[in-house]
Amino acid sequence: MRQVIQSLKTGSIELADVPCPALQRGSLLIRSNTSLISAGTERMLLEFGKAGWLGKMRQQPDKVRQVLDKINTDGLLPTLHAVNSKLDEPLPLGYCNVGTVLAVGEGVEGYAVGDRVASNGRHAEVVAVPQHLCAKIPDSVDDEAAAFVVLASIGLQGVRLAEPTLGESFVVMGLGLIGQITVQILRAHGCRVLGIDFDANRLDLARRFGAETVDLSSGADPVAVAMEFSRGRGVDGVLITASTKSNDPIRQAPQMCRKRGRVVLVGVVGLDLARADFYEKEVSFRVSCSYGPGRYDESYEENGNDYPIGFVRWTEQRNFEAVLDLMADGRIDVQRLITHRYPIDRVGDAYLTIDGESGNSLGILLQFPQDESKSKQLLRRTVHIDQTNERGRDTGQSPGIAFVGAGAFARHTLMPTFRQVGARLAQVASRGGLTALLNGRKFKFATASSDIQSVFDNPEVDAVVIATRHDSHADLTCQALRSNKHVFVEKPLALNEEQLTDVVSAYETACRSNNRPVLFVGFNRRFAPQVKKIHSLLAPLKVPKAFVMTVNAGAIPADHWAQKQDSGGGRIIGEGCHFVDLLRYLSGHPIDSVRANMFGPQSRELVCDDKMTITLGFSDGSMGTIHYLANGNKSFPKERLEVFCDGRILQLDNFRRLRAYGFGRFRKMNLWSQDKGHLAEVKAFVDAVSGKAPDPIPLEELIEVTRVTMDAVRAAKTGETVLYNEGNQSLQSRRAAA
Incomplete structure (x- = not known):
């Protein structure tokens, strides 16, 4: 099947031959009939892709700060490699799809093969979409109109946050697709609407939908016009649906409002707020999130857990359905918004249109062929x-x-x-x-x-x-x-x-x-060159050693999949196992005990195990301590290893700088760029598979490290110390001394 993708590096558009997506639990497999190009969002992506390095940096200053932090910790070359790799990943485009259901995933209810559905699927001949991001289309709504459902839901959610009532006056700033639909939704609420834009054609459309208008290109003062429109009282609310870097919309909006008016940001504008404008009138300011409640919530979107209607009346799916009902009722008219139609084979021409090279445009539809003789090819996996x-x-x-x-x-x-x-x-x-x-x-x-x-x-x-x-x-x-x-x-x-x-x-x-x-x-750290050097320095020393591993792990959200026991195992099982393996390798002896402690208000409930100290005992009397902490600072090395042994010390910072104290002529081993051992581990694996070398890590050690990591999490929760026999079987667990 074919899918539209865009290069982040150059901005070029490609219609790629892609394997048909797999049908997953909770999802629908949909054959596309038509899709709508979201001119605002997709134009921004095109502009970003076509910009040079400096232009990209200007558009994403927060990413620049992240790059500088990464250079400080990982080095210049790995950072440049990471940035280039990211830019080398093409983006799938589109999120306004209409199609016919080909297959229904396990656990999905209310849909059947052959149903017409609107969804946030991509510009692709076949899409797989979670059930809560789909809605069945009434017979009275055609495919072209239904393609506007997702964009209309964005406008609808903004209107819901503005809480309009019958007879109120509202301003809509920016009369693109979302702005035009927002005008119609407000009119359906019985509101008087003033539309603001620079484009004469869009202003004319808004007037047809019942709005009064302000032409900014004529030099009109939008605040003065809005005050006159509201009979000198100030409007009840402003919805900003514009896409601009200017701060003018956010500065003008509160000035237009009456006391305790409402401003809702739906689009993307400069956010240099003037506090006095909001403070003196007690104007409320809200930012609308996409299609509505449920957006970006993995539990809702991916896992299919709906919000109870008695507590969350309007979810993103129910917003889709409400828009379709308004279309079926004639309250939303999108036919006047369609300016271009292109077959999917001419997708390049469609993007030239939104890029401004082919005249004025608004609603641009992509049409997919419905040749049944090619159905088998579409489903090729x-x-x-x-x-x-x-x-x-x-x-x-x-x-x-x-x-x-x-x-x-x-x-x-x-x-x-x-x-x-x-x-x-x-x-x-x-x-x-x-x-x-x-x-x-x-x-x-x-x-x-x-x-x-x-x-x-x-x-x-x-x-x-x-x-x-x-x-x-x-x-x-x-x-x-x-x-x-x-x-x-x-x-x-x-x-x-x-x-x-x-x-x-x-x-x-x-x-x-x-x-x-x-x-x-993939325990790569034991293959890192500096770790290999540490191993060779420690091997001749037949005395117990003390290992201190400090991991400045960095915080991730508590609801991230990696934090959850059923999906990621938590951060200790998911990532902390690396450091159990590293110390196991350097000690050269089996682990015979493990105990652990967490801290934080919810430590015993094990909601997040990202702040933990693990203490390992080894059969030769060595001890290892792992401090896995997610509450540090990014400027500090992410991983620091210290080894104390026989009057000597080794310190390794972030797999770049190794310093030795008391090892004679050997004092340091520094690298230009970080090397965590990935190349060496992969080569060792390929050589083992080829029969050129033994297994890189004995199976017994893989099992031992995995089991000890699991027991560390359990020990942190129960306060016990877990002891092992020679076969790494849990010998007993005893309550740690107070």
């Missing part, structure tokens, strides 16, 4: 990219590598590293399909797919790299092992003891039935 990679096995190249998951870490770190070591990249799969294609093209994979199972069935694949969300790691690892594939799974290996048992069972079964597979977890 795998596309070929680089045929030469498929012939690698015959030419004696390295084993075929497949990726399941193409998220940020996979595409920024793992994929380029596997390519750097010369691995034969056979397949990349992601449920959405688009990220698989984009990264498949970039890194020269043979095929890209949205069908995860096809990876395990592919005879060209010898090893699978699992880079998905944490809750899927154990299950996908088991599937790969049962399919006789070697496995490189990003940490964590498992989220709980049951998953860990399943992985071990699948591994043992694979060993009995076939050649022993390589099972590797």
Whole structure:
């Protein structure tokens, strides 16, 4: 199927051949009939893409600050690489889609195959959309009108926040698509409306919809006109639907209002507020969030958990339905807003139109072909990219590598590293399909797919790299092992003891039935060059050592998936395992005890385990302390390791600066750029799969580290110390001394 994407680096538009997205639980698979280009949003994306480096920096000053912070901690070269990688990721465009339901996912109710639906799906021939971002279209509303539902819902949510009543007067600043629809919604509320814009055609449209207007291009004073319009009292409210960098709208809006008037920001404008304008009249100011309650809430949008109607009357889906009802009733007329129609084959011409090169435009529709003879091609889940990679096995190249998951870490770190070591990249799969294609093209994979199972069935694949969300790691690892594939799974290996048992069972079964597979977890830090140096310095010292690992982890929201026990495992299981493994490697001895403490008002309830101290005991008498803290400052090194042993000290800052005290002539080992060992770990894995080297990490250590990390979280919650026998089985748990 075909999908519209845009380069962030150049702004160019492409109609790409993309695998059909997978149907997931709680979602609908929809064949597109038409979609609407959101001129304001998509024009801004085009302008950003076409801007040079300086222009991009000016448009996103907050990102510039993040880049400077990253240079300070990680070095210049890794930062430039990260920025270039981000700009090299094309964006899927569009969020105003109308189509016909092809399939209904598990758990979805109220929809059937063949239903016409409006959704926030992309500009693509087939889209997969969560059920709460869709709404069934009444028979009396045609596809072209329904394509405006999402944009109209943005205007409707702004109107809801303004709380208009019959007979009130309102100003709408900015008469683009959302502004024109907002005028109509306010008129449907029985309000008098004053529309403000520079464009004569848009002003004429607003007048047709019942508004009075102010032409800013004539030099008219909008505040004076608004006062006259309101009979000298000031308007009841202002909705700002404009898109401009100017501060004029936000400064003029409160001046137009009566005492205790309302200003609602729907668009994007400068926000240099004058406090006195709001303070003296006690004017309220609210920012409207997209389509309404539920937007950006993963529980609502992705997991399908609706808000009870008795407590949240208007969600984004119910706003969609309300707009469709207004259209069916003739209260919203969008036919006059349509200025252009383009078949999807001419999408480039459509974007030239919104870029201002082909005259005035407003509503631009993309139309998708409905040729039934091509239905099978639309639903194709795998596309070929680089045929030469498929012939690698015959030419004696390295084993075929497949990726399941193409998220940020996979595409920024793992994929380029596997390519750097010369691995034969056979397949990349992601449920959405688009990220698989984009990264498949970039890194020269043979095929890209949205069908995860096809990876395990592919005879060209010898090893699978699992880079998905944490809750899927154990299950996908088991599937790969049962399919006789070697496995490189990003940490964590498992989220709980049951998953860990399943992985071990699948591994043992694979060993009995076939050649022993390589099972590797992405504990890259033990492969870092400076860590290797520390290991070599400590190995001759046959005395107990003290390790202090300080992790300045940085805060992430409490409702982020990584914080949740069922999806991410929490931050200790999800990321803290790295540091348990690092200390296990440097000590060279099994862990025989673990205890941990959290702090914070909700520590015992384990809402967030991102502020924890873990103490490890090793069988040789060494001790390790891991301070995993999310309440630090970004300017401090993210990771600092200190080792105290036999009158000597080693200190490693952020995998860039290693300093030694008491080690004779060896005093330091500094790097120009951060090296956390990713290249070395990938090479070790590929060599092991090729039979050139043993397993990079013994299976017993992978199991030990995973189990100890889980027990650390449990110990922090219960206050116990967990002791282990030689087989890393929990010997006993005892209550820590007060």
